[in-house]
Amino acid sequence: MTVTEYRLEVRITPREGLLDPEGKAVEHALQALSFEGVQGVSVGRLIRLRLAADDEGDARRKGDEMCRKLLANPVTEDYAIALEEA
Amino acid sequence: MTVTEYRLEVRITPREGLLDPEGKAVEHALQALSFEGVQGVSVGRLIRLRLAADDEGDARRKGDEMCRKLLANPVTEDYAIALEEA
């Protein structure tokens, strides 16, 4: 079976409603620098990788498993996966 | 003048060619968990915020200025801004 290479971009974000000290720090910092009208700042992680998979469904399943097993904290974070052929 | 609220999503990524120990750690961890065919892992930050601005151009200029003054390290990181009306 042919194996295709995919690029995955995983966005990991603090779950809404939970505390996000890093986001709060950035929000206050922007205020201190006189950026006005900024609110709702959140700081998450952006993980990019290349992955060999049978097809798009397979790539998505593997990405999903990586997030659940390692990349994201299931208690405090949400994740979303975007993928395309490399 | 009317002020519009925009959502900005800022992707901050380690500049290609520079060392990225976090990316390397995640890549090795995925191998240790038997995820095969993974390479080129990079770990960056994903910052989301809402911003009041005159128009889309104004929102982009402000986002750009935030990145240069505070959010990204101009020596080691690249950034990209996506925006939409809130």
Add this chain to the structure above:
Amino acid sequence: MTVTEYRLEVRITPREGLLDPEGKAVEHALQALSFEGVQGVSVGRLIRLRLAADDEGDARRKGDEMCRKLLANPVTEDYAIALEEA
């Protein structure tokens, strides 16, 4: 009154018993690199700063307030402050 400058070192650590995906990633990565006999890896933050204060007690109170208001997540993280005169 004389004001003294202090150096503060704040250790912020994931609360024991909670999930720590970054710690897990580093632990797996060390295994993948053939470091044996490693366990219990946790990844926290280390914040250093200089602070003007009336005396050591005042410096500690201010450091404590910074942690509770901004630096640490009171739900998921613990912190400890070490200080010395600069």
Add this chain to the structure above:
Amino acid sequence: MTVTEYRLEVRITPREGLLDPEGKAVEHALQALSFEGVQGVSVGRLIRLRLAADDEGDARRKGDEMCRKLLANPVTEDYAIALEEA
């Protein structure tokens, strides 16, 4: 040979003189929250782990190797290792 368990605490800090956007963000945020007399903020990482080793010298050598191979960015970060018997 008897193997002993050690606790290692690794402090990883941005190299002095290099840019530290996270430290700058925290410094501005503290100012926005009216903490006065704060300067020189840096944000690093604090990694704790337990490690089986022959003796203290062996534990230190292994910790050092972990830092050079995975934990710290040799171009932009410094590290220091503290250890004790578990």
